[in-house]
Amino acid sequence: MLWSKGDLIRCTRDGDIGVILSVDLDLTHPLAFGYNDLSIPVYKNNNVFINKTSDLSKYLGIKIENQALIKKISTDTRTIKKGSLFIAIKGKNFNGNDYVQDAFKKGAVLALVDDLRFKDSKNKKIIYVKNTIESLTKIGKNIIKDFDGKVIAITGSNGKTSTTSIVANSLRKASTTIENFNNEIGVPLSLINASPKSDY
Numbered sequence: 001m002l003w004s005k006g007d008l009i010r011c012t013r014d015g016d017i018g019v020i021l022s023v024d025l026d027l028t029h030p031l032a033f034g035y036n037d038l039s040i041p042v043y044k045n046n047n048v049f050i051n052k053t054s055d056l057s058k059y060l061g062i063k064i065e066n067q068a069l070i071k072k073i074s075t076d077t078r079t080i081k082k083g084s085l086f087i088a089i090k091g092k093n094f095n096g097n098d099y100v101q102d103a104f105k106k107g108a109v110l111a112l113v114d115d116l117r118f119k120d121s122k123n124k125k126i127i128y129v130k131n132t133i134e135s136l137t138k139i140g141k142n143i144i145k146d147f148d149g150k151v152i153a154i155t156g157s158n159g160k161t162s163t164t165s166i167v168a169n170s171l172r173k174a175s176t177t178i179e180n181f182n183n184e185i186g187v188p189l190s191l192i193n194a195s196p197k198s199d200y
Helices: 053-060 096-105 131-145 160-170 186-192
Strands: 009-012 017-019 072-074 084-087 110-113 126-128
Touching: 017 126, 053 131, 096 110, 110 131, 131 186
Parallel strands: 072 084, 084 110, 110 126
Antiparallel strands: 009 017
């Protein structure tokens, strides 16, 4: 199988999600980076890849009519604050689409959803996609392709978070992970929170 820069992969040893850095890597042990949380805190500044609707539209590759500033991105309505983008994720025991109205009541300005009940919704705050997790993956891939800096890959069974912290603190103008995002939801969320002006 041929890989391209920006492809998201699952590491077979520990199930982490990572990002291929280039096509000339040893693909039996590809260099990648991964993280694992489900919510991004309120942005400290506007120097991130997605902080308004037009950014989301660009990396998602769809037209979004409603224009809004995005101050936080969350997959959990318990962490929703005013100005949030709520991403409805379907799991084995839950369906985030059931909590869209709850998210709006708590101050969400947009909701990315994938339930058919929202397909023809006239609510401009609702962005319908076929699959929200696949959409997050697409956003992550497009951010990686758009990033002009160098990507440092850290993977393995143990010590990823500590090593990431050491490397990030050793570099100037480096974006790093929030805690230890390392799954198919967390990786794109972490990429969204990175700074486009970073060197690394």
